[in-house]
Amino acid sequence: MAITELSALDEEPDTSLLVWNGVAEPPPGIAATEVLLAPYMGEVFSHDAIAAMPRLRLIQLLSAGVTPWLDRVPPGVTLCNGRGVHGGSTAELAVAGLLSVLRGLPEFARNQAAGRWQERYTDDLDGAEVLLLGAGDINRRVAAALAPFGARCTFLARNARDGVRSVDDLPALLPRARVVILALPLTDQTRGLVDTEFLAALPDGAIVVNVARGAIVDTDALLAETQSGRLSAFLDVTDPEPLPVDHPLWGVPGVQITPHVGGGTHGWHDRGMRLIRDQLARLRTGEPLLNVITGDY
Numbered sequence: 001m002a003i004t005e006l007s008a009l010d011e012e013p014d015t016s017l018l019v020w021n022g023v024a025e026p027p028p029g030i031a032a033t034e035v036l037l038a039p040y041m042g043e044v045f046s047h048d049a050i051a052a053m054p055r056l057r058l059i060q061l062l063s064a065g066v067t068p069w070l071d072r073v074p075p076g077v078t079l080c081n082g083r084g085v086h087g088g089s090t091a092e093l094a095v096a097g098l099l100s101v102l103r104g105l106p107e108f109a110r111n112q113a114a115g116r117w118q119e120r121y122t123d124d125l126d127g128a129e130v131l132l133l134g135a136g137d138i139n140r141r142v143a144a145a146l147a148p149f150g151a152r153c154t155f156l157a158r159n160a161r162d163g164v165r166s167v168d169d170l171p172a173l174l175p176r177a178r179v180v181i182l183a184l185p186l187t188d189q190t191r192g193l194v195d196t197e198f199l200a201a202l203p204d205g206a207i208v209v210n211v212a213r214g215a216i217v218d219t220d221a222l223l224a225e226t227q228s229g230r231l232s233a234f235l236d237v238t239d240p241e242p243l244p245v246d247h248p249l250w251g252v253p254g255v256q257i258t259p260h261v262g263g264g265t266h267g268w269h270d271r272g273m274r275l276i277r278d279q280l281a282r283l284r285t286g287e288p289l290l291n292v293i294t295g296d297y
């Protein structure tokens with residue numbers, strides 16, 4: 001079994017390793033590759049590069065998002081994502097960002113820097129309606145973290161199922177939502193989902209948390225609502241990204257921004273290695289693979 005990328009796996013049984021970026025001249029033996037470990041945050045392999053691996057069985061990503069790879073998967077090849085590698089850390093950031101906005105921590109930090117003791121009331125989550133757009137690993141963890149605070153969480157996804165409502169129900173749910181947390185893939189259906197109409201339906205004081213992809217939110221619409229002070233936001237992702245230094249979002253008091261660091265913790269590499277080794281073992285024994293992407297993604 002040959003694997004493209006990640007030389008730390010050279011101790012795996014019956015495994016030979018090839019390192020290739022998909023652009024340079026293919027290394028000898030590339031035609032025997034059965035598993036392509038896609039470079040994390042790297043370029044998507046071209047159709048021609050993938051065609052150089054006729055024995056390919058599995059494309060394994062270390063990211064949760066798979067959209068750029070969807071049209072690159074040949075018939076008979078399985079695509080798996082990195083569910084579980086970044087979910088915990090991204091959920092942590094979503095919760096931390098929400099609590100920071102909710103409790104006014106940036107203002108208190110500014111007061112601390114100025115040596116100013118200034119008390120004020122802030123909001124909490126007790127009884128708050130929280131809409132979780134995306135019913136995957138990240139939002140499941142977010143919901144578990146928010147439950148002890150008394151938040152009432154509702155999951156939404158493209159297709160309704162047990163415990164998950166359809167995004168078609170948003171018009172009825174948005175007017176009473178205190179918080180909206182976005183942790184869903186960027187697709188043709190979700191691009192620009194959070195638009196002027198979506199945001200206008202939220203009540204005054206609502207908070208939008210985006211740890212998914214920037215293009216799910218209409219930036220101009222969000223800017224208008226947050227500049228007016230009607231809504232607040234925590235954004236780990238933006239559109240455009242990186243956010244230009246002169247972009248007005250930087251200066252909105254009710255907006256907190258982090259530079260797409262949801263998965264950026266020191267432990268992600270170890271989690272990724274565990275997933276990869278598990279997948280290789282499953283291939284060898286014929287067990288079902290983890291995190292298989294289907295047409296319902």
